[in-house]
Amino acid sequence: MSPSLHAFFAMGGYAAYVWPAYGVFFAVLLIDWLAPQFRRRRLLRELRGRLARQEARKERTVTPSPLRGEGWGEGPRLP
Amino acid sequence: MANWIPLWLHKLSSPPAFYRFAGALRPWAITLALLLGLVALYGGLVLAPPDYQQGDDYRIIFIHVPCAWMSLFIYGVMGVAAFIALVWRIKLAEVVAMASAPIGACFTFITLVTGSLWGERMWGTWWTWDARLTSELVLLFLYLGVIGLYHSFEDRRQGARTAAFLALIGIVNVPIVHFSVNWWNTLHQGSTIRLLGPSSIAPSMIWPLLTMMAATKLYYVASLFGRTRTDLLALESGKDWVRQIAETEGRA
Numbered sequence: 001m002s003p004s005l006h007a008f009f010a011m012g013g014y015a016a017y018v019w020p021a022y023g024v025f026f027a028v029l030l031i032d033w034l035a036p037q038f039r040r041r042r043l044l045r046e047l048r049g050r051l052a053r054q055e056a057r058k059e060r061t062v063t064p065s066p067l068r069g070e071g072w073g074e075g076p077r078l079p
Numbered sequence: 080m081a082n083w084i085p086l087w088l089h090k091l092s093s094p095p096a097f098y099r100f101a102g103a104l105r106p107w108a109i110t111l112a113l114l115l116g117l118v119a120l121y122g123g124l125v126l127a128p129p130d131y132q133q134g135d136d137y138r139i140i141f142i143h144v145p146c147a148w149m150s151l152f153i154y155g156v157m158g159v160a161a162f163i164a165l166v167w168r169i170k171l172a173e174v175v176a177m178a179s180a181p182i183g184a185c186f187t188f189i190t191l192v193t194g195s196l197w198g199e200r201m202w203g204t205w206w207t208w209d210a211r212l213t214s215e216l217v218l219l220f221l222y223l224g225v226i227g228l229y230h231s232f233e234d235r236r237q238g239a240r241t242a243a244f245l246a247l248i249g250i251v252n253v254p255i256v257h258f259s260v261n262w263w264n265t266l267h268q269g270s271t272i273r274l275l276g277p278s279s280i281a282p283s284m285i286w287p288l289l290t291m292m293a294a295t296k297l298y299y300v301a302s303l304f305g306r307t308r309t310d311l312l313a314l315e316s317g318k319d320w321v322r323q324i325a326e327t328e329g330r331a
Contacts, residue, residue, distance in 0.1 A: 001225055008125070012135035015251055021193040025142045032185045040309040047316055047325040 092331035094169045094311045095320040108304065112297035115290050117173035122287030130284075136200050140284075143193040145291040146186045150218060153251055153299060155176035161243035171307075173239035174314065176246060177229050178179070182299055184222035191215060202266055210259040211267035218256055221249035222305040235314060 014079045090096055123141035130137040152306045160176035163169055194212070195205045206212065232238030255262075260269045271280045280288075315321050 012129055014134060014136040014138075014200065017136055017196045018138050019152045021142060021196045022195075025146070025189050028185050028189050029298065033305075035181075036302075036309050040198045040305075041314070043313055043316075044328055045308060047312070047321065050316075051322060051325060053160045061152055068303065075301050 105304040108301035115294035119291035139197040147190040180225045187219040190289040193226040209265045210263040214256040
């Protein structure tokens with residue numbers, strides 16, 4: 001490592017205070033940034049699951065298949 | 080005032096409109112925040128000279144002070160949004176107030192930790208019950224109280240309104256934090272940056288500080304918009320516009 005770079009990381013003997021301060025800054029903001037991203041992805045996945053279930057239920061109840069000879073309200077009950 | 084401004088604001092406060100608006104601005108805000116942040120870091124860590132009393136330790140100022148400003152600024156935004164939410168019951172105001180709380184808590188936490196790291200060498204202690212430090216800690220507890228109260232309700236909107244009430248009461252703490260260094264004899268130093276009158280800090284140190292302040296403000300906008308978008312999707316999950324987003328983003 002070149003002397004100037006070494007001096008930069010040494011921070012005039014305060015490396016143990018300056019760098020952890022900057023580390024906390026970036027770590028906390030990174031968590032703040034990522035946490036809602038993950039929540040958003042989970043939410044959209046749940047929404048798609050709910051929509052797919054609704055769609056499946058609609059097909060079972062609204063258009064009963066004449067081939068199977070089943071009436072209205074057949075099939076498993078969904079919450 | 081021109082008629083189109085309130086009209087535009089009114090349209091923007093509808094969840095799908097704000098969702099699109101925030102989605103369009105967010106990439107710009109975060110990109111600009113990162114660029115300004117890098118410039119400020121270079122200016123603060125490399126270009127600015129060591130302090131004549133504190134050596135290189137003072138460089139903590141370039142994150143400590145902008146984060147402290149943000150901790151108060153975000154509380155102000157949260158307070159205004161909480162007021163609007165309580166008086167006019169605008170859904171978007173509730174969402175903005177509740178989305179601000181965790182970001183503000185993050186900045187307050189960073190302020191306390193970096194201040195503690197700074198104080199250990201300069202004052203010889205990690206913590207002291209001085210007016211500035213104590214009121215900033217109270218600020219963190221207020222943020223955590225708002226977050227906790229919001230999540231303790233089954234009904235999101237009921238929770239948001241109750242937590243908004245706490246946020247509004249807690250706003251008395253903001254001037255206490257700000258003026259604590261003038262009102263009491265504190266170990267914490269007084270302000271070095273003044274809006275009115277000369278600042279007691281060298282230009283080579285002040286510009287990275289102000290650049291970092293701009294960067295943290297833009298970061299707040301980007302983070303707030305991200306959280307608001309997610310919260311709006313959750314709150315309006317039965318609506319058609321959310322269904323469309325869920326379907327298109329699922330295939331993408």
